[in-house]
Amino acid sequence: xxxxxxxxxxxxxxxxxxxxxxYATGDIDLEHSTQFQQALLKLLDENPSYIxxxxxxxxxxxxxxxxxxxxxxxxxxxxxxxxxxxxxNERVRSLFEITRLDSVFEIFGTEQEAIS
Amino acid sequence: MSAESFKPIFMRIxxxxxxxxxxxxxxxxxxxxxxxxxxxxGRIMLSVDEALTNVIRxxxxxxxxxxxxxxxxxxxxxxxxxxxxxxxxxxxxxxxATIKSRDLANVRPGGLGVHIITECMDQVTYTPAEGGGTLxxxxxxxxxxxxxxxx
Numbered sequence: 244x245x246x247x248x249x250x251x252x253x254x255x256x257x258x259x260x261x262x263x264x265x266y267a268t269g270d271i272d273l274e275h276s277t278q279f280q281q282a283l284l285k286l287l288d289e290n291p292s293y294i295x296x297x298x299x300x301x302x303x304x305x306x307x308x309x310x311x312x313x314x315x316x317x318x319x320x321x322x323x324x325x326x327x328x329x330x331x332n333e334r335v336r337s338l339f340e341i342t343r344l345d346s347v348f349e350i351f352g353t354e355q356e357a358i359s
Numbered sequence: 360m361s362a363e364s365f366k367p368i369f370m371r372i373x374x375x376x377x378x379x380x381x382x383x384x385x386x387x388x389x390x391x392x393x394x395x396x397x398x399x400x401g402r403i404m405l406s407v408d409e410a411l412t413n414v415i416r417x418x419x420x421x422x423x424x425x426x427x428x429x430x431x432x433x434x435x436x437x438x439x440x441x442x443x444x445x446x447x448x449x450x451x452x453x454x455x456a457t458i459k460s461r462d463l464a465n466v467r468p469g470g471l472g473v474h475i476i477t478e479c480m481d482q483v484t485y486t487p488a489e490g491g492g493t494l495x496x497x498x499x500x501x502x503x504x505x506x507x508x509x510x
Contacts, residue, residue: 273412274376303383305408306475310468317467334401341402341478342471343463 252279254300261292262358268300271308280311284318292324295357299330304338316348325349327357362393362440362501367432374415374448375423379408382429386444389431393442394502402479403442403499409472410446410495418450418493425450433501440501441481449492455485 254268339345351357390400428447460474482498
């Protein structure tokens with residue numbers, strides 16, 4: 244499987260069996276959240292069992308980026324799959340805490356923890 | 360540089376999402392210069408970003424060529440030493456009474472900006488501006504000298 248999703252906000256996607264590991268990159272704000280969301284939603288066409296979004300290279304995210312992930316979460320749950328977030332820096336994690344979404348999303352420290 | 364010697368900054372930007380990163384960089388630097396730690400700086404920067412996003416989306420309906428004025432200043436001549444950030448737009452005015460945080464228990468995309476701003480800043484005031492548009496004033500108490508020395 245090799246979905247054609249990379250763009251300015253998604254550097255690459257790696258597949259491990261039916262799990263899609265998405266490598267996001269750059270600031271995810273109002274300027275970039277639409278293409279971030281489009282890339283993530285397009286992955287669902289490949290029927291992944293779960294999606295892991297690696298945010299290691301995302302230095303900053305605002306509520307428009309969070310909204311993209313909330314929309315993805317909703318679609319993923321409907322499809323019976325799962326969504327996991329990994330390697331959030333302190334600033335991005337703080338955004339999830341402020342919006343109380345840290346208890347809604349499955350958040351892991353490392354990719355290994357998320358896919359094991 | 361101390362908060363006392365900080366001179367006000369005035370920026371006039373276009374209502375384009377591409378301007379957000381520029382304003383964030385300025386706010387982050389100002390926060391550093393006035394003694395905020397990285398966590399507080401991140402929250403102030405996020406609040407300004409969310410407020411600008413709301414102006415672009417709601418006051419200007421997504422138009423990317425409308426004016427937004429940003430003023431950043433420190434208030435050090437009163438006991439409540441603080442950082443004050445004002446955003447002034449010339450777009451559609453919302454009734455301040457309708458600008459509210461939503462129920463976070465309802466997990467859905469969007470509508471988090473006002474919650475973030477009120478959670479991260481000490482004081483937030485929306486005022487209809489003379490000549491049209493809205494003046495948003497956000498205030499954050501400056502860290503004490505003791506807190507600044509710690510960081």
